[in-house]
Amino acid sequence: MFKNDFPYFQNSKTIYLDNGATTQKPKSVIDSQVEYYEQYCSNTHRSNFGHANKATQEFEKVRTLLKEFINASAKEEIIFTKGVTESLNFIASSFAKDFKTVIISSLEHHSNIVPWHMQGRTLGNGLEVVNCNENLDFDMTHFEELLKANANAFVSITHISNAFGKIHDMEAITKLAHSYGAVVMCDGAQSLAHLKVDIQKLDVDFFAISGHKTFGPTGVGAIYIKEKYLKDIKPYQTGGATIHEVDFNGSTLLDSPYKFEAGTQNIAGVIGFGKALEYINHVRYENIENLEHKVFKYLDEELAKLPDIVFYNDISNTIGSRSFNFKGIVHDDIGILLDKMGVALRVGHHCAQPIMKKLGIKGTIRVSTAFYNDYVDVDKLIEALKRALIMLKG
Numbered sequence: 001m002f003k004n005d006f007p008y009f010q011n012s013k014t015i016y017l018d019n020g021a022t023t024q025k026p027k028s029v030i031d032s033q034v035e036y037y038e039q040y041c042s043n044t045h046r047s048n049f050g051h052a053n054k055a056t057q058e059f060e061k062v063r064t065l066l067k068e069f070i071n072a073s074a075k076e077e078i079i080f081t082k083g084v085t086e087s088l089n090f091i092a093s094s095f096a097k098d099f100k101t102v103i104i105s106s107l108e109h110h111s112n113i114v115p116w117h118m119q120g121r122t123l124g125n126g127l128e129v130v131n132c133n134e135n136l137d138f139d140m141t142h143f144e145e146l147l148k149a150n151a152n153a154f155v156s157i158t159h160i161s162n163a164f165g166k167i168h169d170m171e172a173i174t175k176l177a178h179s180y181g182a183v184v185m186c187d188g189a190q191s192l193a194h195l196k197v198d199i200q201k202l203d204v205d206f207f208a209i210s211g212h213k214t215f216g217p218t219g220v221g222a223i224y225i226k227e228k229y230l231k232d233i234k235p236y237q238t239g240g241a242t243i244h245e246v247d248f249n250g251s252t253l254l255d256s257p258y259k260f261e262a263g264t265q266n267i268a269g270v271i272g273f274g275k276a277l278e279y280i281n282h283v284r285y286e287n288i289e290n291l292e293h294k295v296f297k298y299l300d301e302e303l304a305k306l307p308d309i310v311f312y313n314d315i316s317n318t319i320g321s322r323s324f325n326f327k328g329i330v331h332d333d334i335g336i337l338l339d340k341m342g343v344a345l346r347v348g349h350h351c352a353q354p355i356m357k358k359l360g361i362k363g364t365i366r367v368s369t370a371f372y373n374d375y376v377d378v379d380k381l382i383e384a385l386k387r388a389l390i391m392l393k394g
């Protein structure tokens with residue numbers, strides 16, 4: 001029913017199950033960007049004529065909307081970026097670089113691994129990784145041992161694993177981390193499309209947000225920074241729109257958020273992202289979570305009936321992504337055949353090579369859902385998988 005709100009589904013018969021990579025965009029998101037470009041295209045926070053003021057107002061309205069959406073305590077805590085990758089890199093290079101130890105989980109996306117490597121950190125040498133059990137659950141006991149052994153660490157953990165859909169209990173993780181003096185960043189790339197986030201309840205210090213994985217445009221996202229850190233954090237880029245006063249001897253910076261948003265922003269993207277948030281408010285998380293859980297459970301039950309399927313976790317504490325393989329079959333071959341049958345999903349390592357290596361596999365077949373996916377999508381996927389298995393096994 002909600003598919004009618006998304007032009008993609010009117011234009012394509014594809015069974016779209018690659019939401020972990022990017023979600024589809026409702027018409028209101030697309031229209032708002034066209035409207036900006038066609039009717040009031042101007043730069044923000046600079047010129048002082050009608051359209052420029054409107055662009056600034058629309059842009060700033062989204063900051064307030066996002067602040068309310070995640071229940072941040074001030075709009076200055078919301079800084080726009082081009083996505084989670086930029087958000088994580090920003091905090092890694094401008095704030096977390098001075099921490100002796102960074103602690104991450106076993107299920108991290110490369111965006112929350114490679115920036116630490118770029119600082120010269122390797123396992124046991126400035127970087128620690130929390131174990132997970134055979135169901136990919138976060139090992140709290142090991143986490144506490146790491147916190148004890150590494151006072152005042154920087155903890156950076158994904159909220160929902162894009163590869164396996166595992167939801168980390170960020171509230172509990174943060175509480176424990178704070179009790180050992182650690183600071184916590186959360187990679188929320190996969191969060192807002194699936195569940196309600198209350199930043200004050202989670203109590204994380206930094207939270208990275210992706211627009212395009214939340215029914216918004218590509219190239220836009222945000223980083224939430226808890227108010228108490230705003231003054232001390234240095235921008236990792238500076239330039240136009242970040243300064244109060246400049247002469248050849250020095251510059252004084254504006255306060256947050258402006259000191260962090262250097263150069264012309266993705267104005268159309270931010271405006272479109274605002275429409276995506278309004279769209280979620282209209283659908284309501286209650287409905288999103290309810291619809292998605294039902295279809296996700298059905299997906300799991302139907303997949304489990306297929307011969308020789310191998311899962312790496314059950315669906316407890318999981319949403320969005322279901323990953324699997326078939327014994328004796330290369331996952332890439334399934335991807336190629338499913339594409340021919342009009343089913344879009346991702347096969348491979350899902351930018352999470354370390355956990356794939358730990359599991360002794362090269363990658364998986366990943367079905368990643370959003371609330372607009374329905375039982376018919378699952379039936380068509382299963383039909384296509386059965387046909388692919390016959391072709392590959394004979």
Ligand SMILES: Cc1ncc(COP(=O)(O)O)c(C=O)c1O
Pocket residue numbers: 020021082083084085086109111112158160161162187189190209210211221351
């Ligand atoms: C868990 C996770 N972290 C980070 C990213 C990167 O997000 P973005 O595309 O917004 O930079 C992704 C994207 O796949 C992701 O799934």
